[in-house]
Amino acid sequence: MEDLIISKQLKDELAHILAWIQFRGEIQNNESLRRNFRSGYRALFYGPPGTGKSLTVALLGKLTSQPVYRIDLSQIVSKYIGETEKNLSRLLDMAENKDWILFFDEADSLFSKRTEITDSKDKYANQGTSYLLQRLEEFEGLVILATNLRPNIDRAFVRRFQSILYFNLPTIQERERLWENALRNINMAPDINLQRLAEKYEVSGAAISNAIQFAWLNAKKNQRETIQSLDLEAGLIREMSKEGKSVKE
Known part of the structure; x- marks a missing residue:
């Protein structure tokens, strides 16, 4: 639950x-x-x-x-x-x-x-x-x-x-909790700021899950054991483009 x-x-x-x-x-x-x-x-x-x-x-x-x-x-x-x-x-x-x-x-x-x-x-x-x-x-x-x-x-x-x-899109606080839950058992680089990701990218829980999978595979492809902020942001931009959304500056 x-x-x-x-x-x-x-x-x-x-x-x-x-x-x-x-x-x-x-x-x-x-x-x-x-x-x-x-x-x-x-x-x-x-x-x-x-x-x-x-x-x-x-x-x-x-x-x-x-x-x-x-x-x-x-x-x-x-x-x-x-x-x-x-x-x-x-x-x-x-x-x-x-x-x-x-x-x-x-x-x-x-x-x-x-x-x-x-x-x-x-x-x-x-x-x-x-x-x-x-x-x-x-x-x-x-x-x-x-x-x-x-x-x-x-x-x-x-x-x-x-x-x-x-079921509305999650708020910033809810998105931050979704990030924390989804990344709980994944190796992350120190440069990842979950609060910033939650504020910048207005996405659903499913999009967060997809972005994390993309980031993990991208890290593995580049022979890294930890995912970096760039991996996650690339995944998020990919998810938002699917829905025709633009990213907040």
């Missing part, structure tokens, strides 16, 4: 999800609670890539000893009318009454906004989204959807989430 560097607000939201998992049985065995509470629990994780959404889902599974199933959307979504709905229905039937966490990554490809109807394709697409909405709401387990772009998710889905968590 210490590897997860997120805000206090996010940790509070995760604690709420953990509480539901802990007391799920009490809810299901209490007729009054079942009548007043929604079936299952649905959470939406959204925010820029590399900010810890998938890692958080994995940690939820580890903390609760529940298996996490990452849904392969390529095996769910079909170009044939009605097949996507059948595939999802079979999946949810299989997962019903099991202590599984279902994780839909890049969920906007499956739970996208409904559109104005201009032809039969739009009509069937909207019907499919409505079915997915209904079927997901009936599921009694924990379902987590992740997306980089919240506006792409249909608003009808959003209203039915018990938790919506925004």
